[in-house]
Amino acid sequence: MVKIIMHGCNGKMGQVITRLVAEDEGAVIVAGIDTYTGIENPYPVYKSLEECEEEADVVIDFSNAKAVDGLLNMCADRKLPVVLCTTGLSEEQIALVEETAKKTAVLKSANMSxxxxxxxxxxxxxxxxxxxxxxxxxxxxxxxxxxxxxxxxxxxxxxxxxxxxxxxxxxxxxxxxxxxxxxxxxxxxxxxxxxxxxxxxxxxxxxxxxxxxxxxxxxYSKAVFGKGALEAAKFLAGKEAGKYDMSDVIQF
Incomplete structure (x- = not known):
């Protein structure tokens, strides 16, 4: 059972993934991170990753570019693998992704489908x-x-x-x-x-x-991106530090 922290859990994609995980016997969301807490979820929600004490195997991120720096720094410190789905990152943030991948597993892709x-x-x-x-x-x-x-x-x-x-x-x-x-x-x-x-x-x-x-x-819906992110999380859990993408998830 892969334990997931959903970063950006109360956004549209966060809620899509919450529904997908609820129907998946191989994964569970143990905690969510979001500055907006006005949605009821079947797991505890914190305003920042620093507040979260739940043990997890991987983080799925569908938040915004402003939240990415703190997320990457915390994942690097905790050696916590992260599926990074947020787009619109600056050149400085792309460089931070590269640095984070030296300390933990990071999966980033232009499209999660x-x-x-x-x-x-x-x-x-x-x-x-x-x-x-x-x-x-x-x-x-x-x-x-x-x-x-x-x-x-x-x-x-x-x-x-x-x-x-x-x-x-x-x-x-x-x-x-x-x-x-x-x-x-x-x-x-x-x-x-x-x-x-x-x-x-x-x-x-x-x-x-x-x-x-x-x-x-x-x-036809955003669910295809959520499904891909979930499969990526299952793949990334337990992986060694390094940079991955969806081509690593799909093997043939």
Whole structure:
């Protein structure tokens, strides 16, 4: 039984993971951390990790960037593994992640979805075959109208996966409206769509002579990210200090 501390337990994702863990026989949340305590949970909730005395195997973090420094420092001191799901970290915080990973296990990924991370692996295999054969590679990502960054971090991770498999010689093209030239063979196009309440959709196209191969992942709710975080926590519990990502969780 993996014992979890849920950091950011009263946020949307914290509550999603709380529900998922309640239905999982292999894990239990022993405590939650959140500055907002107006939600009833089946475990004690503290305003800071320093106040928490419960023994745990791993922390799942879905909080905000302002809370990450204190979390990482405390996990390093306690040698407590942490699944870091908070996005929008500064360069200084990314450096702190690297330092923390020298003292305890840290798992950080651009997207916690098991499906997306499986897709990253599949794309590498596809690109090894199709890129040398001259297939053009394009990515179209769609998100809700409240998302402020474009392209998404996941789209960039997909592009990096393609580029790595293809030898790292491709450049990313975000906008073709400012120039009227034929498509460069050594570019990966990335297009962003924003509208409605789209949770997340990523489509990768390999366009060749007289055929198109498409890979598509659609998230219908935030639960897919919670499920991935939970599986990552089970994986990370008991691991030695070091930096991990979802590719370590998904093995084939």
């Amino acid at each position: 098991l499906g997306i991370n499986l897709l990253l692996k599949l794309l590498k295999e596809a690109a090894k075959v199709l890129a040398p054969a001259g297939y053009d590679m394009e990515i179209v990502e769609k998100h809700h109208n409240k998302k402020v960054d474009a392209p998404s971090g996941t789209a960039l991770a997909l592009a990096d996966s393609l580029n790595e498999a293809a030898g790292g010689v491709y450049e990313y093209k975000y906008d073709r409206s400012s120039e009227r030239v034929a498509r460069d063979k050594k570019e990966i196009g990335i297009s962003a769509v924003r509208g409605g309440t789209i949770v997340g959709e990523h489509e990768v196209l390999f366009a060749g002579e007289d055929e198109v191969i498409e890979f598509c992942h659609t998230a």
